[in-house]
Amino acid sequence: MTSPTIYDVARSAGVATSTVSRAFSNPQRVSAGTRERVLRVAHELGYEPNPHARALTSRRTQTLAMVVSDITNPHFFEIIRGAELRAKSSAFTLVLVNAEESPRIEWEQISRLMRSVDGFLLAASRLPDESLGQLAASHSVVLLNRQAAGIPSVVLDQREGCRQLVAHLASLGHSKLVCLSGPRNSWTSANRWTAIRDAAEELGLTVTRMGPYTPTVSHGGAAADAALTTGATAFIAHNDLLAIGVLRRLAARGVRVPGDVSVSGFDDIFAADLCTPSLTTLGGVHADLGRAAVELLLEAAGAPNRTGAAAQQLVLPSRLVLRNSTGASTR
Amino acid sequence: MTSPTIYDVARSAGVATSTVSRAFSNPQRVSAGTRERVLRVAHELGYEPNPHARALTSRRTQTLAMVVSDITNPHFFEIIRGAELRAKSSAFTLVLVNAEESPRIEWEQISRLMRSVDGFLLAASRLPDESLGQLAASHSVVLLNRQAAGIPSVVLDQREGCRQLVAHLASLGHSKLVCLSGPRNSWTSANRWTAIRDAAEELGLTVTRMGPYTPTVSHGGAAADAALTTGATAFIAHNDLLAIGVLRRLAARGVRVPGDVSVSGFDDIFAADLCTPSLTTLGGVHADLGRAAVELLLEAAGAPNRTGAAAQQLVLPSRLVLRNSTGASTR
DNA sequence: ATGAAAGCGCTAACAC
DNA sequence: GTGTTAGCGCTTTCAT
Numbered sequence: 001m002t003s004p005t006i007y008d009v010a011r012s013a014g015v016a017t018s019t020v021s022r023a024f025s026n027p028q029r030v031s032a033g034t035r036e037r038v039l040r041v042a043h044e045l046g047y048e049p050n051p052h053a054r055a056l057t058s059r060r061t062q063t064l065a066m067v068v069s070d071i072t073n074p075h076f077f078e079i080i081r082g083a084e085l086r087a088k089s090s091a092f093t094l095v096l097v098n099a100e101e102s103p104r105i106e107w108e109q110i111s112r113l114m115r116s117v118d119g120f121l122l123a124a125s126r127l128p129d130e131s132l133g134q135l136a137a138s139h140s141v142v143l144l145n146r147q148a149a150g151i152p153s154v155v156l157d158q159r160e161g162c163r164q165l166v167a168h169l170a171s172l173g174h175s176k177l178v179c180l181s182g183p184r185n186s187w188t189s190a191n192r193w194t195a196i197r198d199a200a201e202e203l204g205l206t207v208t209r210m211g212p213y214t215p216t217v218s219h220g221g222a223a224a225d226a227a228l229t230t231g232a233t234a235f236i237a238h239n240d241l242l243a244i245g246v247l248r249r250l251a252a253r254g255v256r257v258p259g260d261v262s263v264s265g266f267d268d269i270f271a272a273d274l275c276t277p278s279l280t281t282l283g284g285v286h287a288d289l290g291r292a293a294v295e296l297l298l299e300a301a302g303a304p305n306r307t308g309a310a311a312q313q314l315v316l317p318s319r320l321v322l323r324n325s326t327g328a329s330t331r
Numbered sequence: 332m333t334s335p336t337i338y339d340v341a342r343s344a345g346v347a348t349s350t351v352s353r354a355f356s357n358p359q360r361v362s363a364g365t366r367e368r369v370l371r372v373a374h375e376l377g378y379e380p381n382p383h384a385r386a387l388t389s390r391r392t393q394t395l396a397m398v399v400s401d402i403t404n405p406h407f408f409e410i411i412r413g414a415e416l417r418a419k420s421s422a423f424t425l426v427l428v429n430a431e432e433s434p435r436i437e438w439e440q441i442s443r444l445m446r447s448v449d450g451f452l453l454a455a456s457r458l459p460d461e462s463l464g465q466l467a468a469s470h471s472v473v474l475l476n477r478q479a480a481g482i483p484s485v486v487l488d489q490r491e492g493c494r495q496l497v498a499h500l501a502s503l504g505h506s507k508l509v510c511l512s513g514p515r516n517s518w519t520s521a522n523r524w525t526a527i528r529d530a531a532e533e534l535g536l537t538v539t540r541m542g543p544y545t546p547t548v549s550h551g552g553a554a555a556d557a558a559l560t561t562g563a564t565a566f567i568a569h570n571d572l573l574a575i576g577v578l579r580r581l582a583a584r585g586v587r588v589p590g591d592v593s594v595s596g597f598d599d600i601f602a603a604d605l606c607t608p609s610l611t612t613l614g615g616v617h618a619d620l621g622r623a624a625v626e627l628l629l630e631a632a633g634a635p636n637r638t639g640a641a642a643q644q645l646v647l648p649s650r651l652v653l654r655n656s657t658g659a660s661t662r
Numbered sequence: 663a664t665g666a667a668a669g670c671g672c673t674a675a676c677a678c
Numbered sequence: 679g680t681g682t683t684a685g686c687g688c689t690t691t692c693a694t
Contacts, residue, residue: 003446005687016665021689031663051447052392053687055383056670063426071412074405074601081402084429093444095394096427098415113424115334116382244605270405274575275605336671347681352673362679384671387686 004045013041024049025058055116063093064297065117067109069124069186071098073215073241075267075286079123079144082290090298092118101183101214103127110135119301121293122146126185140300144293146187147313152300154293154314156284158188161318162195163202165236165264165282168320170203173329174234174262180223180246181211182238189238192266196236208232213242220245224253233261233329240265240272240281247275247325258327268321277324284318292316335376344372355380356389386447394424395628396448398440400455400517402429404546406570406598406617410454410475413621421629423449432514432545434458441466450632452624453477457516471631475624477518478644483631485624485645487615489519492649493526494533496567496595496613499651501534504660505565505593511554511577512542513569520569523597527567539563544573551576555584564592564660571596571603571612578606578656589658599652608655615649623647 006020013020015034022030023038030038055061064087068076080096087094095117099106103126110120119140125132129148135141136151143153169177179196182189193209200207208230213223215238224246227235237243243265250257257263257277265272268283292314337351344351346365353361354369361369372378386392395418399407411427418425426448430437434457441451450471456463460479466472467482474484500508510527513520524540531538539561544554546569555577558566568574574596581588588594588608596603599614623645 007687017688018666018690019664021687022664025689029663034663048442048446050387050687052383052386053670054689056381056387056672056687057689059670061383071415072408074408077402077405077408080427081429084402084427088428088440091443093426093428093447095424096411096415097424098412098419109419111379112422115379116424271602271605274602274607276607338671348671349673349682350680352671353680356673360679365679381671384686385673387671387688388673390686 004042004047005050006047008045009038009042009047012045013038025054061116061118062091063095063117064119064121064294064301065095065097065110065113066121066123067097067099067106067125069099069106069126070101071096073239074269074271075239075241076123078286079290079293082287083121083294084290085287086291086294090294092294092298099126101126103131103185107131114139119297121297123293124186124188126183128185140297142293142297142300144289150311152296152311152313154289154296154316155188156286156289156318157315158191158282158318159195161282161284161320162192163199164320166196166199166203166205166207168280168322169234169236169262169264169326170205172234172262172327174232175205175329176230176232177205177207177234177236178227178230178232179207179209179211180213180227180235180237180242181209182213182215182242184212186212186238192238207236211238213238215239215242217241217245217248220247221249224249227261228253228255234326235261235263237263237265240267240269240279243279243281243325244271244275247277247279257325259330262326262329264326268319272321273323280323280326281321282318283321284316288316335378336381337378339376340369340373340378343376344369356385392447392449393422394426394448395450395452395625395632396426396428396441396444397452397454398428398430398437398456400430400437400457401432402427404570404572405600405602406572407454409617410621410624413618414452414625415621416618417622417625421625423625423629430457432457434462434516438462445470450628452628454624455517455519457514459516471628473624473628473631475620481642483627483642483644485620485627485647486519487617487620487649488646489522489613489649490526492613492615492651493523494530495651496611497527497530497534497536497538499611499653500565500567500593500595500657501536503565503593503658506536506660507561507563508536508538508565508567509558509561509563510538510540510542511544511558511566511568511573512540513544513546513573515543517543517569523569538567542569544569546570546573548572548576548579551578552580555580558592559584559586565657566592566594568594568596571598571600571610574610574612574656575602575606578608578610588656590661593657593660595657599650603652604654611654611657612652613649614652615647619647 272279
């Protein structure tokens, strides 16, 4: 009841095992006739190559690992979907692991998988640059929504997107903004902050930064309370989840949105369109992010020792989605 | 630059390779002293076991595959999260694959992974019972939100949940219901329908079934239109996504919810609490579903030839969440 | 173009 | 408790 091996196929087809092997992994090195016969026999016998035996010698596993900072965040699901689809279309399997917002767990997960995958897709990694560099030195790595020198990456443009967002708020008459930041070691959070600060400066607005806040709905309450003390009229939350939490607290406290204050988020998750008021947010096509990242990773994994080629740093366009949580300033 | 193997460790520690192997995979069969020394040396050398070599001989991969019918559906997020967490806590890796609502793709994905995983978690499988039986005959399988004879499964209780839902609607004065069903080969959909029909009969209500509908927001429009033609005052949608689509169409057509008709969904996804009106829905603790399923799978994978033991069919409690989309009937 | 044979790194009898 | 050894199923030189 054990499954057939190349030996069985080789015997039945009257060829050597190496020929069977070639027929599967290097078809062009086998004459059309034998190849066809081998494949036919293999099919009849129900032969399927054993991926582990294959990996053991070839050191290629046809598997990619995707590490996400927090699997609970709906924003990742589109990315995961895009990545999974792209991986599948190249007959690659995607392993999904959760870092639970902890750099330690992230590193453990990575270590555990080092030998079993052809490359890593690190989404919103919380690892320090040095760790990333270290990993990238020995493995194929692509960063997602994070950049680091010498490592290929795909990010959604924040600079221009944040500029548009701030300009939007400015045009509504807001002159005092507050930025409710995300996790301390989030590259995206830092990146957004500098983009917002620069844009505000350029447009002559003031903006203060508060946080870090864990970007979940439940932490929005504290963020809202803190933001209210600043006297700002526009709150820029680190992401939609936090923004929705802010919205809730404001509603509970009788602060009207966008009557009294405006609120915006990032990511454009599904729920942003459903909450009340619906949320103005800076999003993008996340499935494309996942797809592009896998594409880069496949490239990198294909030519492991590309010491020369500069690491590609892809920047995909973001998209400002205006909804009902932002409006004219009343002050 | 090639990584160290048990041979290197064995040589450095002055023991046989088998001792090193045991120290890692069967610690209690090695004396405390040697074990400690071996592990220390291994650590110094930076040795990490090669999972493929391990899998090749032991036939165990420490990997589980989770196949979801549609990765886009937010309802799976929590399940995936629970499953991933539980798998990790037993040092198992979770491979996530998407069946894209297609039985053919589902089977392809499964076939591709047969050799590389210790078991399958099939979430809302669209495969016919025979295929499931065939797979279960040779591999460890646990079904999630689906039942089939002889295969362990975890489902959210629908029978009692649907009864409560229908009773809720009856108590609001609704006597004519319509059920907007999900995909044709969805076990859950069929199961809900019989539960709803039986409950309606028991309570003296009439209920008609429409569909199948693809359970996404965008298909809610057609479902709403069809439901309106029936004259029913309460619409039971196959899931929250479809229900939200129904809500949108009704709002667009000026039908008031719950003033004119009541609407309910299933799953209690995050968005159900955010839409307007917020959605009455039958949910449950989905993370528990994922957790329990992995637990069952780990058990099954541990004792592969448990021909005797009856397949466990776990039924976890569902939870009726009353929100603002259901109200008194005006007819 | 095809075959023979030596591993890849580990586990699992089986000895001692 | 520990060592010896024969594979697991495949890829990959090296011959032919």
